[in-house]
Amino acid sequence: MIVSGGKSLGFAAQALGETTPSLSNGYFYATNGLNLSGITATYGALYKAQPSIATVVDKIAASAARLTVKVWDNTPATGRVVDTASVFAKLVANPCPEMSPFNFYRWTVATYEVYGEAFWLKVRNGEGQVTGLLPMHPARTMVHRDMEGNVEYVFTLGVASAGILHAPETDVVAFLRYNPESLMRGMSRLEPLRTTLLNEDASRRATQSWWKRGARPSVILTHPGELSQGASDRLKASFDARHAGADNMGGTNVLEEGMNAQIIQLNAEEMQYIESRKLNMQEVCMVFDVPPPVVHILDHATFSNITEQMRSMYRDTMSPRLEDIESTIDRSLRSEFYAPGEREVEFDMSEVLRGDYETRVDKALAARQAGLVTGNEGRAIIGESLSEDPEMNKIYANAALVPLGANVAAQVATDGTLIPTPLTPAKSADLKGLTVRSIMGRISRFKANKPAVREQLVREHTDALVKFFTEQQDAVLAKAGQKDASVFDPAAWNGDLATLLLTLSNATSKAIGDGTAADLGGEYNPDDIADWIESDAEESAANINETTAAQIEGADGLDGIKALFAAYMIGRVVQIATSRVASVGGLASQVAARQSDARTKTWVVTSANARPSHEAMSGETVGLNETFSNGGNGPGDPSMGADEVAGCTCTLEFSKEG
Incomplete structure (x- = not known):
């Protein structure tokens, strides 16, 4: 009741949040249909008649119903644990004696999506304890509210003689979508x-x-x-x-x-x-907030963006819905059994969010080897049962920490400790003449020709890498001929290669960044990405040398090592060169475009043998700060994965319009 000036205003407090006028003793009816051309189609009829609506609603409902609904006990001092033994936990696990748990939760979510609301009726025993739940259809449910704000739900079969059920607010669990005009009824997404x-x-x-x-x-x-x-x-x-009708087709008309x-x-x-x-x-997907690939709309789809949007289904689409359902259950049902905070209902999405089995194994292995998790914690990540071996509960790392300038020697002291020995310095590659200035001088004659600039940058990378791998080959073969146990130490070569890549990257950044800014009437400042270029050069150098070490280890003697480096000179250097020009150049062009106030970017395919996934994106235009449909910021974006970056020659075009 609302009192103003000492007098009752005659309406409930909840009415302050509504635009629909109502009397204190009036009924609130559900909006059950849409007025179409001369007819009224109910929401349920639209679900049955429209394949798009049925597909999206079924996907959302099934995605929720497949999840395990857990009850967490928050009272233990050691942290919350799953409760499976309490009456409340058993009720949540099997809420309706007339329906399977899957069907019950599917009905709830589907009804909520179609009508914008769904109701559960609490079934009580002789002592007043809730023992079950029954679904109550919103199309047959009226809501009555008095001036004190007390709510009563009235369920009818349509005629009074068929029976009318009156249920107080304490006997109903009401799931309501946001309605801008009422706090008592939800609004359907079909509106x-x-x-x-x-x-x-x-x-x-x-x-x-x-x-x-x-x-x-x-x-x-x-x-x-x-x-x-x-x-x-x-x-x-x-x-x-x-002459009318399908059966009279093709007849002769005599006038x-x-x-x-x-x-x-x-x-x-x-x-x-x-x-x-x-x-x-796609309109239905937009209204229901469902990623199109989830319902098999595969236009502009690539492997990477499909995988991400499948995860987005639970992370972005389902999470708010499930949180709404969880909070309603906690408010209207948990309060029958526990005080606030003692128990918490949660749909378990861990299984669907942690990826496929192979991905989980890779992540668990990396975390285990890095000393981040125990063996049993890693087994839990991949969904395997825990091991009873006590070693599986210890944390190990597979690498020893040694002082800078020393490596782990093969000899071991009498007390069992490792004896550090000085690193053998790698032979410095004869690349002193390679500078940003010298590279820019050779590129200057191609300034007006963007494809020629990129081709020259790839040649600069290729020539420098051939010299580097030649020096590396000579050093490795010399050690192998002496039967040195440490034929190749990748860490000893990281510094030289990082310096080489840094010089090439700075030249690439300046050449492509300057060209992009000039086209847009701006000026490029490479300092914005200088730190990234330096760290990327160091990381890339380490990765390249680690790959070389692994391949040398698998090579068959001196002949195998010679064949390996011969293959490097033909294929690997070109792949590394092309990928690095695409990666560094792509970032530099986007930074230059941002500095020059560009607004859009367009994916451009320059190769006649482009990947099908890239070919499908040719001409796609997005905002400068937006990602393309494959999830990447542009050609060479490392976040797309090595398979999408290696050897890519695609470029970007920018515009200040759009």
Whole structure:
């Protein structure tokens, strides 16, 4: 009750949050349908008639119902644990004696999505304890609220003689979607689709009418004389009986008494509209917030963005819905058993969010080897049972920490400790003449030709890497000939290679960044990415040398090592060169575009043998700070993975418009 100036205003406190006027003793009815062209289609009828709606609703409902609903006990001092023994936990696990748990939760979520609301009726035993839950359909449920704010739910089968159920607020669990006009009823997601549904309904009925008449356009019959209403009706009925309908297709039209038949036909655009207009699945996905690939809309799909959007289904689409359901259960049902904070209901999404089995194994192995988790914690990540071996509960790391300038020697002291020995310095590659200035001097003659600039940058990388791998090969073969146990130490070469890559990257950044900024009328400042270029050069050098070490270890003697480096000179250096120009150049071009106030970027394919995933993206335009449909910021983006970056020659075009 609201009191103002010492007088009751005669309406409930909840009415302050609503726009729908109501009396304190009035009923609140659910909005069960949409007014289409001359008819009212209920939300349930739209679900049955529209494949797009049914597909999206079924996907959301099944995605929620497949999850295990857990009850967490928050009282232990050691942290929360899963409760499976309490009455409340057993009720949540099997809420309805008339339905399986999967069907019950699927009904709840599907009804919530279609109608914007769903209700559970609490079933109590003789002592008043909740022992079960029954689904209560919103289309048959009215909400009555008095001026004190007390709410009563009234369920009816439609006629009073069939029985009416009155349930107080304490006996109902109400799941309500946001409604801008009422706090008592939820609003269906189908409401924002009203215009789309009207078009869909009109086009379907027009098409149905057209086929009902044998796919024959409308006809006007003209008679030279003046006909009475009765004669006109008889003529129409006679003509339709002979020529209307699918069964009369192809018949001969015989006109008498000087009559003439004139066809009235829709134009091509109108016919195409009626034939093609359908409830766009992407519109439904937008309203229901479902990633299109989840319902098999694979336009512009690549492996990387499909994988990410599949995860997004639970992370972004399902999480808010499930949190809404969880909070409602905690408020309206948990309070029957526990005080706030003692128990918490949660849909377990860990299984669907942690990726496929192979990915989990790789992550668990990396965490185990880095000393971040125990063996049993790693087994839990991949979903395996815990081991009883006590060693599996210890943390190990597979690398020893040694002072800088020393490596782990093969000899061991008498006390069992390792004896550090000085590192053998790698032979410095003869690349002193390679500087950013020298590279820019060779590139200057190609300044107006972007493809030529990139080709020259790739050649600069290739030539420098060939010299580096030649020096590396000579050093490795010398040690192998002496049967040195440490044929190749990758760490000893990281410094030289990092310096080499840093010089090449700075030249690439300046050449491509300057060109992009000049096209946009701006000026490029490479300092914005200088730190990234330096760290990337160090990381890339380490990765390249680690790969070399692994391949040398697997090589078969001196001949195998020679064959390995010979292959490097032909293929590997070109792949590394192309990938690094794409990666560093791609970032530099985007930074230069941002500094020059560009607004959009367009993916451009330059190779006749581009990857199919890149070919499909040719011409795709997005905002400068947005990602493309494959999840990357542009060609060479390391976040897309090595398979999408290696050897890529695609580029970007920028615009200040859009």
